[in-house]
Amino acid sequence: MPEQAVLDRPSAAGEEREEPLARGGKFLTFQLGGEVYGLEILKVQEIMGLIAITRVPKTPEFIRGVINLRGKVIPVVDLRVKFGMERKEDTDRSCIIVIQVLRRGRQITMGAIVDEVSEVIDISGDQVEPTPEFGSVVDTEFILGIGKVDQKVVLLLDVDRVLSGEEGEALTSLTGSCSESAR
DSSP states (O other): OOOOOEEEEEOTTSOEEEEESOOOEEEEEEEETTEEEEEEGGGEEEEEEOOOOBOOTTOOTTEEEEEEETTEEEEEEEHHHHTTOOOOOOOTTOEEEEEEEEETTEEEEEEEEESEEEEEEEEOGGGEEOOOOOOTTSOOTTEEEEEEETTEEEEEEOGGGSSOHHHHHHHHHHHHHHHHHTO
């Protein structure tokens, strides 16, 4: 078994902690703005086509709204908007990846809109490079590492960190209020 790369990341309290950079394994790849991203397959619940999304007033722009997923209301994040990309009309290839995110010790189900889903690939630990340093101006906390597969680069996302503290709080409060109102 290859040795795992280890990355020191600050914890919520600011102290350094060690965690695997990328454990290797299976990743669901998808496209956003011509770039390839990957999510750990164990975080993915399902992939679905776009359905009616209800906009919730006073939520951040990157939260497209909520959907009813088999009786459970879940928030949907537009990853293009979240990552500061140009807004684009949905196409027949656009879809929602339903993922499990850990927020404040609680598992939250949410949807992420992507341009298109590509494939599930195996990436070994030796195919992953650490995220380059861009200085304090660029936040790369949500990137596990950079996967090198064949001749392409795959940005491996840490879905638990894609939303910053305030953004995550907005999502957490939205899921809390939706589940209470659904009762």
